[in-house]
Amino acid sequence: MAFISPSLRLIRLIYPRASFSSSSSTNVKLAGGVSMVQGASRGIGLEFVKQLLEKNERGHVVATCRNPNEATGLLNLKHKFDDRLSIQQLDVTVESTIEECAKSIQERYGSLNLLINASGVLSISDKLQPETTLSKVQKSSLLFAYEVNAVGPILVIKHMWPLLKNGGGSGTERDVAIVANLSARVGSIGDNRLGGWHSYRSSKSALNQLTKTISVEFARKKDPIICILLHPGTVDTDLSRPFQRNVPEGKLFTKEFSVQKLLTIINGAKRQDNGKFFAWDGQEIPWS
Numbered sequence: 001m002a003f004i005s006p007s008l009r010l011i012r013l014i015y016p017r018a019s020f021s022s023s024s025s026t027n028v029k030l031a032g033g034v035s036m037v038q039g040a041s042r043g044i045g046l047e048f049v050k051q052l053l054e055k056n057e058r059g060h061v062v063a064t065c066r067n068p069n070e071a072t073g074l075l076n077l078k079h080k081f082d083d084r085l086s087i088q089q090l091d092v093t094v095e096s097t098i099e100e101c102a103k104s105i106q107e108r109y110g111s112l113n114l115l116i117n118a119s120g121v122l123s124i125s126d127k128l129q130p131e132t133t134l135s136k137v138q139k140s141s142l143l144f145a146y147e148v149n150a151v152g153p154i155l156v157i158k159h160m161w162p163l164l165k166n167g168g169g170s171g172t173e174r175d176v177a178i179v180a181n182l183s184a185r186v187g188s189i190g191d192n193r194l195g196g197w198h199s200y201r202s203s204k205s206a207l208n209q210l211t212k213t214i215s216v217e218f219a220r221k222k223d224p225i226i227c228i229l230l231h232p233g234t235v236d237t238d239l240s241r242p243f244q245r246n247v248p249e250g251k252l253f254t255k256e257f258s259v260q261k262l263l264t265i266i267n268g269a270k271r272q273d274n275g276k277f278f279a280w281d282g283q284e285i286p287w288s
Contacts, residue, residue, distance in 0.1 A: 032058025033171035034109045038090060038156050039119025041065035044182065044232055046073045047255040048116055051263060053081045058171075062105055062112075064090035092119055092152025095159075102159040111167030113174070114266065115160050117153035117181045121145060122200050130197040141199045149203035153181050154210045157227075168224030173267070179227040180266050181211050183277065190286035208277060208287065215275035226274035230265065232258040233280040253280070 035052050039045040040063035049063045061084060065071050068087045078085050086108065090101045105112065121144070123129050128141050157179055164177040185191055187204025208229055215227040235258045261280040277285045 030058070030060055030109065030171050032056050032060065033113035033169075034060045034062065034105075034111060034167065035114040035116070036062040036064065036105065036112055036160065037116045037118055038064050038092070038153070039117065041067070041071040041074060043118075044235060044255055044259060045116075045118035046077075047259040048118060048263075049074065049085070050077060051256075051259050052114075053077065053084060055263070060084045060086070060109065062086045062088055062101075062109075064088045064101055066091045090156075092156065093147055095155055098155055098159045102163065105160070105163055110163070111170070112160055112163040113167040113169060113172050113177050115157065115164060115177075115179045116266075117156055117179075119148065119152065120182060120184075121148040128199065130200055132196050134198070137198050142202070145199035145203040146206060149200070150206035150210060153207060154214070157214060161223075161225075164225045165223050174269070175224070176269075176271060177225045178266055178269055179211075179214075179225060180262070181207055181227070181229050183207055183211075183229040183231055185231045185279065185285055188277070188285050188287065212275050212287075219274055226269060226271055228265070228269055228273055228275075229277040229285075230262050231277070231279045231285060232262055 033056070037045050037048045037052070040049050045063075045065075049061055052059060052061050061081075063071075063074050063077075063085060064087075065074065066089070068074065068089050071087065074085075074087050078087060086104075088101045088104055089097060091097045121128060128144055129136075131137050131141070164179065167177050169175040169177060184200070184204045186197060186201045187208050189205060192201065211227050211229050218225045218227065233253045235253050235255055258280055261282075265278050265280075265282055277287065279285055
């Protein structure tokens with residue numbers, strides 16, 4: 001009879017329906033799967049965590065943010081979903097925190113089935129404001145927007161890649177793991193008719209290109225992962241609030257509505273959708 005470690009016996013007691021290899025507890029495949037939401041302390045990211053927990057009674061969620069101790073919304077969800085929600089510290093501008101988060105997920109779950117990169121920056125008082133003209137473009141604003149909106153999410157994918165490859169679609173109704181990066185319609189070069197917002201537009205365009213490039217690599221290596229980009233629409237969050245005055249009636253969405261629509265796209269994604277850019281209503285957005 002094969003030796004079974006005490007830790008593996010405990011896992012069997014906690015997760016009796018899970019399928020796993022007896023060689024290592026990090027190979028556990030949890031029923032319902034394991035999702036990660038990066039940028040989960042508020043806004044769309046927090047709503048993703050909430051709906052993932054509420055709509056999948058067996059699913060586990062890893063929620064990350066810069067300051068977990070100050071993430072009131074996440075802490076409230078932790079009280080309600082203590083056994084299925086893990087809150088981790090991660091700052092997309094500090095790669096070592098991404099590495100530590102990946103190690104923690106590896107030790108606790110061993111795999112991921114869904115990664116949502118939800119963090120983003122549009123404006124910060126005295127540091128970054130959308131540019132209405134070329135004369136207001138500053139190097140510091142461009143670099144900061146690129147670091148948060150493009151570089152950070154890609155580094156998260158880099159370090160979570162082994163976990164996604166190990167997870168694939170196991171424990172879910174999908175046959176692949178999903179990487180969903182929140183982009184924006186203004187990041188589409190072909191859809192740019194108004195100009196302006198140089199830092200935000202170009203950083204989202206960079207995210208689009210990097211995501212597309214990664215999707216090609218995953219397909220070439222036959223990894224059980226697909227990457228998609230999502231435009232949530234104009235959502236009533238702190239990010240958009242200073243710029244809502246000119247939003248047409250009926251086009252300012254609640255977080256609940258937008259995330260519900262985006263999860264429908266995620267849950268319905270197929271291998272042939274790898275590398276595609278979708279709006280909240282399921283319509284593809286042009287790249288160029």
